Amino acid sequence: MLEWVAKENPSVLSITSIYASDDGNALTYLHRIADAGFSHVLWSHHGYDDFMYDAGEIQRVRTWLKETGLALLDVHGSIGIKKVWCSPDEHQRRAGVELVKNRLELAARLSGQTVIMHTGAPDPSDPEPFWEAIHRSLDELEPFARVLGVRIALENGTWAVVRPLLAAYSPAFVGHCYDSGHGNLDEAWGLRTAASEPPGVRLGAGYHPGDEGGLGGLEQLRDRLICIHLHDNDGASDSHMPLFSGTVDWARLARILAASSYTGPVSLETVMAESGCHDEAAFLAHAFDTGTRFAEMIRMEV
Amino acid sequence: MLSVTTDFATDKGDPSPFLRYIAEAGFSHVHWCHHFDDDFAYFDAEVEQMRTWLAEYGLQVLDLHASSGVEKQWFAPEEYRRKAGVDLVKNRIEMVARLDASVIVMHAGGPNPRDQGLYWTQIRKSLDEIEPFARERGVRIAIENGTWSVLGSLLKAYPPDYVGLCYDSGHANMEPDGMGEMERLKDRLIAVHLHDNNGRGDLHNPIFSGTVDWARLARILAASAYTGPVQMEITLEHSGFADAAAFLAHARETGERFSAMIQDAKEL
Numbered sequence: 001m002l003e004w005v006a007k008e009n010p011s012v013l014s015i016t017s018i019y020a021s022d023d024g025n026a027l028t029y030l031h032r033i034a035d036a037g038f039s040h041v042l043w044s045h046h047g048y049d050d051f052m053y054d055a056g057e058i059q060r061v062r063t064w065l066k067e068t069g070l071a072l073l074d075v076h077g078s079i080g081i082k083k084v085w086c087s088p089d090e091h092q093r094r095a096g097v098e099l100v101k102n103r104l105e106l107a108a109r110l111s112g113q114t115v116i117m118h119t120g121a122p123d124p125s126d127p128e129p130f131w132e133a134i135h136r137s138l139d140e141l142e143p144f145a146r147v148l149g150v151r152i153a154l155e156n157g158t159w160a161v162v163r164p165l166l167a168a169y170s171p172a173f174v175g176h177c178y179d180s181g182h183g184n185l186d187e188a189w190g191l192r193t194a195a196s197e198p199p200g201v202r203l204g205a206g207y208h209p210g211d212e213g214g215l216g217g218l219e220q221l222r223d224r225l226i227c228i229h230l231h232d233n234d235g236a237s238d239s240h241m242p243l244f245s246g247t248v249d250w251a252r253l254a255r256i257l258a259a260s261s262y263t264g265p266v267s268l269e270t271v272m273a274e275s276g277c278h279d280e281a282a283f284l285a286h287a288f289d290t291g292t293r294f295a296e297m298i299r300m301e302v
Numbered sequence: 303m304l305s306v307t308t309d310f311a312t313d314k315g316d317p318s319p320f321l322r323y324i325a326e327a328g329f330s331h332v333h334w335c336h337h338f339d340d341d342f343a344y345f346d347a348e349v350e351q352m353r354t355w356l357a358e359y360g361l362q363v364l365d366l367h368a369s370s371g372v373e374k375q376w377f378a379p380e381e382y383r384r385k386a387g388v389d390l391v392k393n394r395i396e397m398v399a400r401l402d403a404s405v406i407v408m409h410a411g412g413p414n415p416r417d418q419g420l421y422w423t424q425i426r427k428s429l430d431e432i433e434p435f436a437r438e439r440g441v442r443i444a445i446e447n448g449t450w451s452v453l454g455s456l457l458k459a460y461p462p463d464y465v466g467l468c469y470d471s472g473h474a475n476m477e478p479d480g481m482g483e484m485e486r487l488k489d490r491l492i493a494v495h496l497h498d499n500n501g502r503g504d505l506h507n508p509i510f511s512g513t514v515d516w517a518r519l520a521r522i523l524a525a526s527a528y529t530g531p532v533q534m535e536i537t538l539e540h541s542g543f544a545d546a547a548a549f550l551a552h553a554r555e556t557g558e559r560f561s562a563m564i565q566d567a568k569e570l
Contacts, residue, residue: 051373052343054389056382081314083345094347 013291014040014073014267016229020280022046026061030068036284040073041065042229042267043110047076050083050095052102058109065110073267074114074153074227077103085137086120088129097137100152101144108148114227115150116177119165121158134165142173153177153227159186159213166224175226175261178218179269181233181240184248186213188235215252222260229269230294239274242283243290250294258301266295303531304557305331305364307495310537311546313338318355320546325359327550332356333495333533334401338367341374341386343393349400356401364533365405365444365493368394376432377411377425388428391443392435399439405493406441407468410456412449426459433464444468444493450483457490466492466527470535472499472506475514481522488526495535496560506537508549509556516560524567532561 015038017026026045033041043061046053053061065072077100079085085096103115122130138152145152154162155177166176218225232246233239244250268291277283306329308317317336324332334352337344356363368391370376376387394406413421429443436443445453446468456465467490474480476499484491498512499505510516534557543549 050342052341054374054386056385057373060382082342082348091347091351095345098345 012039012265013288013295014038014042014265015284015287015291016042016044016076016269016271018044018047019270019283019287020272022048027064027067030064030070032280032284034068034070036281037288038284039071040265040267041070042073042076042269043106043112044076044269047078048081049078050080050099051078052099053106058106061106062110072107072110072112073264074112074116075103075107075110077115077117077152079118079120084120085117085141086130086134088133093133093137097140100137100141104141104145104148104150104152107150113150114153114175114177116153116155116227116229118155118157119161121161134161135168138165138169138174142169145173151175151226155179155229156182156186156213156217159217163217163221166221171224174224176218176221176224177227177229178221178225179229179231180248180253181229181231181238181269183214183218184233184235184246185238186217187215188247215249215256218253218260219256222256222262225257225260225262227264228257228262228267230267230291231270240269240271242270242275242286243268243294245275250297254294254297255301258298266291266298303330304554304561305329305333305531305533306550306553306557307333307335307367307533307535307537309335309338310549310553317352321355321359321361323546323550325361327547327554329361329550329554331362331364331531331533333407333535334363334366334398335535338369339372340369341371341390342369343390344397349397352401363398363401363403364530365403365407366394366398366401368398368406368408370409370411375411376408376428377421379414379417379420379424384424384428388431391428391432395432395436395439395441399441404441405444405466407444407446407493407495409448410445410452412452422455425456429456429460429465433460436464442466442492446470446493446495447473447480447484450477450480454487457487462490462527466490468493468495469528470495470497471509471514471519472497472504472535475499475501475512476504481515481518485522488522488528491523491526491528493530494523494528494533496533496557497536503540505540506535507541508536508553509534509560511541516563520560520563521567524564524570532557532564 022045080096080099083095083099084092085100087093107115153175156179232241232243232248235247268287270287272283313336371387371390374386374390375383376391378384398406444466447470467487469484497506498509498514501513538549
């Protein structure tokens with residue numbers, strides 16, 4: 001269960017650092033996050049590129065967090081563009097491992113304990129190189145991560161990848177990050193297509209009829225849950241909308257989280273882009289209200 | 303010997319198909335320009351892969367366009383960004399040495415009119431920090447013409463065996479007498495970026511297609527310190543060519559023509 005929620009501390013809430021933009025100087029956004037009342041931040045800057053943080057840059061982020069009074073909850077690692085930890089090309093894979101190590105180091109130096117990673121997915125016509133690459137990368141990363149005391153949270157994109165990897169690696173090294181928006185796409189996609197597709201045909205992001213994704217997938221993995229990305233959508237696109245604005249079943253999610261191994265605060269990965277709100281302060285105030293409301297729903301379940 | 307930039311079609315993504323095109327068009331050298339304007343740092347495995355590709359296609363690196371970065375900027379006023387920028391320049395120095403070449407090209411920016419002193423402090427600090435690292439690897443930094451007054455000051459402050467000039471014919475063509483400015487510094491010339499334009503936009507078009515005075519440039523280059531091959535920093539984008547092979551065939555033909563003009567000027 002969520003310890004932060006159980007402690008009845010409604011101001012303990014986290015949001016992504018890129019709610020408005022992932023460009024430029026993050027300090028402005030951190031100030032606004034703190035001003036809105038959040039206590040924690042999911043560091044997501046450069047979560048989707050090949051950027052390597054050096055020691056001076058990490059120190060600068062530490063200073064910014066101190067200045068704004070925010071604590072780091074976790075770091076969104078990057079699957080990279082050319083530095084791809086699951087790439088079948090060995091030079092790209094090795095560079096990708098260095099990129100993940102860079103984020104593990106970043107998390108450790110910012111007093112965080114988790115780096116969230118996307119896993120990618122195998123080429124259906126030739127899956128073996130993907131599996132070899134991702135296992136080799138995880139094997140290489142494990143001693144490094146253990147020394148730093150940072151775990152890798154695999155985010156649900158392709159359940160057929162996340163599940164076997166969680167089975168293959170220890171909870172002390174690898175856990176699960178549940179992304180409610182991705183999960184909602186699984187569910188909507190499955191509901192729409194299960195009747196029309198022949199059994200066994202691959203649906204959406206790794207969804208197979210009879211191979212439950214979405215909240216059902218989370219329920220099966222709730223004992224490995226170490227991180228959450230909460231946001232909403234209409235089941236059609238990954239729009240990272242505010243909580244309670246789309247079709248996510250928040251009541252069911254609250255029940256699952258209350259019974260899960262996750263111990264952190266409610267963490268929002270909502271962004272302004274498709275929210276209809278153009279004012280940062282208003283967006284963050286609304287995010288804070290909905291986050292608090294969801295924390296209360298979990299508390300009721302606890 | 304003739305060289306062309308690796309990013310004639312794009313500076314992102316996998317460079318190997320473009321290296322193959324360049325080799326098939328008959329070029330002997332490349333100007334490594336991928337990631338010349340971002341914060342990308344090359345790792346050992348990536349440099350090793352480049353060595354493999356270059357060997358496979360029979361190409362040599364002439365020089366490398368290093369990056370003045372986006373967040374990692376070697377002349378940034380913020381110290382943490384400047385230090386990250388220095389590391390980025392060192393990354394390219396290490397890389398060019400491993401690719402058996404000895405020159406990196408850098409943009410140097412320019413002072414903020416509100417605080418000129420800070421710019422000079424930062425760029426000088428960076429050049430001072432980089433110097434022993436570059437010397438150890440036998441690599442020189444060629445500063446590209448952007449602001450001539452900045453360039454002149456930096457060339458005066460650092461010796462020729464560490465800092466030289468890269469002449470960009472397109473940038474100079476958008477100034478009243480950019481070529482004349484270069485002529486005064488021709489003894490420090492160690493790299494060239496040759497391309498053409500209409501004098502208004504930095505189009506990176508094939509040579510002889512715009513308003514650059516190529517005859518005068520050939521005479522100046524013939525009398526300069528530059529000893530390398532003709533090196534073209536041309537791109538497909540505004541060239542009128544849709545096909546990479548045709549574009550490169552034309553580039554080779556114009557490059558050879560300009561090489562001959564320089565040779566003729568030397569023999570006069």
